[in-house]
Amino acid sequence: MTRWPLPEPMARALELAREAAAAGEVPIGAVVVKDGVVVGEAHNAPRELTDPTAHAEVLALRRAAQKLGSERLEGCDLWVTLEPCAMCAGAIVHARIARVYYGAPDPKGGAVEHGARVFEHPQCLHRPEVYPGIGEEPAAAQLREFFAARR
């Protein structure tokens, strides 16, 4: 339980993650927000879409780019329930996302505060501001329940 209301975009990302679980996908959700308005959202869907790149973040970024008519999402924020992997962190760089808010850390697959630490290299051509831990408990609980049910 969190002790204060979750920011709306993270609440929505958690809802999308629940939809992913219901569809048999690992429960991860992502929302792209510009000026307080959702411009792209998605849940994790590699199985549904037969697409190894169909993580929630990549899909949400692609949808936002379509909606805004630009491959650069300047001034946009990404909210995602789990620490992004290397692929998604790289996509966040290419999209020029201003701020990344994520829920649970991912010591195994994450590449922001773990592993490849994509934003921390001198070559990284765009560094978003990063705010971890918002919605961590419900996001981690969803993942635990999902994997417990498959064991």
Place this chain on the structure above:
Amino acid sequence: MTRWPLPEPMARALELAREAAAAGEVPIGAVVVKDGVVVGEAHNAPRELTDPTAHAEVLALRRAAQKLGSERLEGCDLWVTLEPCAMCAGAIVHARIARVYYGAPDPKGGAVEHGARVFEHPQCLHRPEVYPGIGEEPAAAQLREFFAARR
């Protein structure tokens, strides 16, 4: 000039890179091969597709997954003209690509032998075999000419 004939998939990737340049995109091409047959190919197209994730590798992997009906591309090789970035290296991991052959190194944007070195972390859940330098000279020349023409 290379001193021996290029393997066919790299020659095709270079041809795709030329198509990218003709379309005003950074000249990078990628080909996915399974059992000697091309199952996905693409050139870099973020502007054309208004998609920050539309690198040659991501598009070629997505097309191969569609063609083979599986988000895991086991036993497939990826041929690409430039060292993959963090996003593409991550996608290669998710797709379980067996072997990556790339042309030119990319000290600025690459994440295989530079920067994030995505395949080198203990957390990396799948490590492809990596063969750099095949087609390096023509790949680098295409990029040099492209950027020289825009200056």
